[in-house]
Amino acid sequence: MTNNNNQFNLASVLVSRVLDIKPIAQLARKQAREMMIKRAGKIGIDWRGNVEQLRALDWNEIIESIRDRSLTYPDYYTLPFHAYPEGNLDWEPAWEVETAALTVHSTIWSGGENPQVDGDAQLRQSYHENLVKYIKDEPQSILDIGCSVGMSTMALHGIYPRAQLTGLDLSPYYLSVAQHRAEEKKLEIRWIHALAESTGLKEKSFDLVSAFLLFHELPQKPTLEILQESYRLLKPGGYFAMMDMNPQSTIYREMPAYILTLLKSTEPHLDEYFTLDFGATVTKAGFAEPTIISNSPRHRTVIAQKPY
Numbered sequence: 001m002t003n004n005n006n007q008f009n010l011a012s013v014l015v016s017r018v019l020d021i022k023p024i025a026q027l028a029r030k031q032a033r034e035m036m037i038k039r040a041g042k043i044g045i046d047w048r049g050n051v052e053q054l055r056a057l058d059w060n061e062i063i064e065s066i067r068d069r070s071l072t073y074p075d076y077y078t079l080p081f082h083a084y085p086e087g088n089l090d091w092e093p094a095w096e097v098e099t100a101a102l103t104v105h106s107t108i109w110s111g112g113e114n115p116q117v118d119g120d121a122q123l124r125q126s127y128h129e130n131l132v133k134y135i136k137d138e139p140q141s142i143l144d145i146g147c148s149v150g151m152s153t154m155a156l157h158g159i160y161p162r163a164q165l166t167g168l169d170l171s172p173y174y175l176s177v178a179q180h181r182a183e184e185k186k187l188e189i190r191w192i193h194a195l196a197e198s199t200g201l202k203e204k205s206f207d208l209v210s211a212f213l214l215f216h217e218l219p220q221k222p223t224l225e226i227l228q229e230s231y232r233l234l235k236p237g238g239y240f241a242m243m244d245m246n247p248q249s250t251i252y253r254e255m256p257a258y259i260l261t262l263l264k265s266t267e268p269h270l271d272e273y274f275t276l277d278f279g280a281t282v283t284k285a286g287f288a289e290p291t292i293i294s295n296s297p298r299h300r301t302v303i304a305q306k307p308y
């Protein structure tokens with residue numbers, strides 16, 4: 001066992017060193033990308049075709065109507081994410097992220113050899129089943145923080161069609177795609193370009209603040225700040241809910257260290273997320289003891305109420 005561990009740790013250090021060499025990191029990125037595009041093809045998704053459709057549109061007007069130019073991006077946000085050098089602040093990731101989400105989530109239940117096109121829908125559904133189970137009164141006003149291109153916001157509309165929905169994100173590129181998709185679907189959703197830790201929105205104005213796959217992208221300090229801001233935004237008795245990677249799942253606990261290192265090379269704050277006691281941070285922000293439920297082989301849902 002110790003020998004195995006030593007080998008994994010050595011492999012992990014080697015992977016990390018090798019990824020520090022720029023041309024090699026670029027090559028690894030290119031190969032990982034080609035693998036994803038191939039997997040998308042396997043589940044019947046035309047990755048390049050989807051991206052070209054979005055690329056062909058005129059985005060100037062839409063981004064200018066959404067972007068808050070007075071915003072300053074925190075340093076933790078301007079790092080490369082998901083192998084995109086500009087992280088979340090560029091068109092390429094904005095045009096690719098829907099297709100990428102369907103592809104990445106296609107193996108959650110079925111494994112790498114047998115990807116399924118409905119893995120993403122299943123993941124969202126498993127979260128929503130917990131929302132419906134633990135939140136007794138149907139929320140009338142919902143804030144989706146880290147909404148990206150609006151997949152989570154529009155999915156929430158699916159289960160709470162009467163609620164007023166607001167999607168908030170720090171990337172004006174993602175929000176532009178979100179607005180475009182909402183217009184296509186004729187959905188009335190308010191999109192806000194802001195920091196989740198200081199939204200500028202009115203206190204006690206939401207019944208539910210939801211965050212789907214946001215927190216693994218954050219260091220621990222903004223995580224607490226976002227929970228405190230969520231508390232401020234919620235009405236008494238309102239709920240905070242999140243769905244994200246589950247560090248306690250067997251998949252991550254048994255993942256070879258060098259694979260985890262590869263994963264971390266695309267997710268710069270994963271270590272901070274994995275080592276945070278999320279439940280304790282939720283109560284530190286003022287919420288009641290949260291309910292934590294595993295909702296996929298590698299994801300968890302956390303739900304907590306703001307006391308009356």
Ligand SMILES: C[S@@+](CC[C@H](N)C(=O)[O-])C[C@H]1O[C@@H](n2cnc3c(N)ncnc32)[C@H](O)[C@@H]1O
Pocket residue numbers: 077088101145146147148149150151152153168169170171174194195196197211212213214217218222
């Ligand atoms: C993985 S994506 C979320 C995916 C999305 N909710 C969905 O269901 O497809 C994480 C999002 O969080 C956003 N984000 C990260 N830090 C943020 C912050 N401090 N404030 C607002 N948004 C943030 C990123 O721009 C990105 O769009």
